[in-house]
Amino acid sequence: MSDLTPYQKLVFNRYLARKNTETEEPGENQDAKSKRTRKSKVSTASVGLNLSDYLILESKTHGTYSYPDLLVAKELNKKGKDWTGTQAELHTENSYMSTIRQFVDFLIMLRSGKVYDGTGSQLRQQEVTKLLNDIIEVRSPWRSEHLDVKFNKQDDQFRITYHKINQDGTLEEVTESLEDCLMTDKKPGIDLSSWLTNGTIQGLPKKSTSDGSTWYWSPRDGAVAGFDADANRAGLGCDGGPNDANASLGVRIVRKKL
Amino acid sequence: MEDKTKETLDHLDKGKYTNNKEVTLGNRTFNVRDLVLKAPLIAGLNVYCVGGTGEGKTQIAHDLASYFGDSYCYAIGRPDFEPRELFEHVRLDRLREALTDSELVELTNNIGKNVFYVDELNRCPPVVQNYFFDLFDGKLVHRGKILRLGKQGYSVGFATGNLGDGSYVGISDSDRALKDRMHLIVKLDHPNFATTELDDFEIFGKKLNPRTGLPEQSGDISDRIIKLNQEFQQRKVDPLLPALGVFLTKGLDYLEDTAQQSKRAVELKWPRLDGIRQDTDESKIFPLSKRGILSAICLAQSLEMIAESNGTPIETGRERAELFLDSLRLTIPYSGVLAPDFVAIEHNGDVYSAFDAVMEKNKADALDKVEFLEEALLLAEAGHTDKKLLDKVASDTEGKWLPVRRAVTGYAEKRKVEPSETGLTLVKMLREIK
16 A cells, blocks of 8 residues: 655645535535525624625635635725734734735636625626726726735845734734845836736736736835725835825725634 | 756757747746747657747757757658658669569658658648648558657657748648647747847847858757656656646536537537627637647646756646646647637737637636645545535536536546555545544
């Protein structure tokens, strides 16, 4: 009898872990004709939140980075607060700010059209399009949201700090080297699809990202990240000040799905 | 990876063809030389380089001549060309003793060559191009017998041509069956694959002669390349890739609102069908051919070897799946599966743009399912299925992913009767847990 390879062991252990944490599963057809279906049972632990105000972002693994199933708010909250103050407030409320990676996965999900709210109901296509356009469409008014990433430079090397959500919902601050990514501004721009489909594990566009119309401000020392859209442009900024605040600048609250 | 393997791989970086354009596949960066020369030689894949003149096709031919020395065979396409000319010659010295015409015909040494390069393939009219089917399949039918071309079972075809869109004089489009046999079709002058500005600058600065040079006799390394291919053949294929292959051949066949729910069933009318969905890929892409899938699997596996040699190995199933899905960009866009109107009208004739648009959602769907598929396939090895897990892959009644679900359950049933070594280990582990 042969031993399993390390890869097979990893897959097997992941399966066992999934089995242990499974509650009720959907069992519905996810790729047939669009249907408004129940996705999963509403956890009692989530009572108190209006789950229909949130979207389910399923757990993802990107290389060594992973996060559990999340609830991501449909609308921006806490407008007018700076990045530092917003982070502090969110953490006291057991909620989080989306990392760039999660934001990328969130946009990919919206673009796929297959979106479920926190109660497990599938959103109609028009609503999904509206949510996506609220983030990326070039139009008034100015919309802007904080992202959980801070950049620092040490010995000429960029480092990135963000929070990792553990399986038990606790937050872990991670500081690591910034992966090889696009380090020049593109005004305009980068191709949104190219960025979303071929971004780095940390979610930033790679150097090979095709040109396009999405603006990009590359990482600066001491800066934080955000995504903005207004009547002239839409884009990812990695050059924001942690103390910048504006009435249009808010946060898309993220919670661990229980 | 053994030192000698890496040495051979590094050697394949050297040559006259220069194209440092970076292409990202599966979150790994390769250059175009890796894609059109190195990876195909590792995997034994045929390559059809299309596009305008001056994009380095002749340099590729020269590099191949240099690597393979006497095991390299070159032909140029012309209207009256017949591949048999390469392999048979008439022995006039036997004219007296021969009883029939066929006894005068003998095979040439070309049958044992490893690389066949056909320049300007589509200068031949379509009927003549069809004679090349066997050549690019690596075989020759001689006196009713099928003979294998090449040495030690290694035979690769390279061809060049221009697209049959009327922009070049004296050329014809290629038959879909021939395109299918050309495992990779790459448009070398497309911005995704064209040389970089620095490449061009250096090429222009090298010599004061616009003619292409001659092949360098720098040493035949054909035996090393064949050994590399044999090593490649020993690599195991992750079952994720054939499972995704089922999606791309059977899943992409799905038509929601027709009787047979199959594009192949209504092939003659597709995509001009009543009720066909315009908001999905139903009207945009025909299911991929089996050969196209096999080519992409081989390409992805050979790129994995290159990534390993570059110190950036593929480590997870998701990464492997992504590399495979991205490799389709080299094998599928020009294979004739995209709806012509969709390419022409919505993408201004840019097949890569059209293919990327069609694949964006399919790729995202596939990657969302990878973890579940990995687990379901591992359980299947032990003859087990887990309904909840399979439900995450596909519905059990309809949809594009249903064929994948059927393939996994079918494999599990098979393994229940014919357990594999891995399966037996898993069965034991599952019992212990219970």
